[in-house]
Amino acid sequence: MKAAKWRDLSDDEVTQKVRELSEEVFNLRFQLTMGVAKNPSRIGEARRDLARAYTIIRERGGAPAAVAAAAAPAPAAASRAAAKTKAKVPRRAPATAKAKKKPAAKKKSVKTKKAKG
Numbered sequence: 001m002k003a004a005k006w007r008d009l010s011d012d013e014v015t016q017k018v019r020e021l022s023e024e025v026f027n028l029r030f031q032l033t034m035g036v037a038k039n040p041s042r043i044g045e046a047r048r049d050l051a052r053a054y055t056i057i058r059e060r061g062g063a064p065a066a067v068a069a070a071a072a073p074a075p076a077a078a079s080r081a082a083a084k085t086k087a088k089v090p091r092r093a094p095a096t097a098k099a100k101k102k103p104a105a106k107k108k109s110v111k112t113k114k115a116k117g
Contacts, residue, residue, distance in 0.1 A: 001049060006056045014053055021050040 006014065025046045031037040057063070 001052070003052055003056070006052050009056075011060065011062070014056055018050065018053045018057070021046050021053065025050060
């Protein structure tokens with residue numbers, strides 16, 4: 001679909017198309033790995049259409065759904081995640097003399113003289 005047609009769609013329609021195209025890209029990638037894809041070039045078309053849809057959303061001042069969902073987690077989930085990380089902070093073991101590696105000894109190169117003649 002051309003970008004002009006994308007611009008004619010409403011915000012809800014563009015969002016719905018984004019969902020459909022992202023699902024289609026997933027399914028096409030799965031089919032390609034299984035070797036049963038009927039039209040392997042369709043994945044490129046679907047990815048380009050998905051990029052166009054994201055561009056239209058950005059032009060209208062919104063953030064794409066995938067970016068917005070990843071950037072702003074739910075407040076309850078964020079507080080739970082913060083509580084888990086505070087409770088289980090691994091500490092580093094102190095460095096000991098035995099733990100340090102000794103530098104490797106340099107190999108001495110043996111020079112040989114070439115016979116002239």
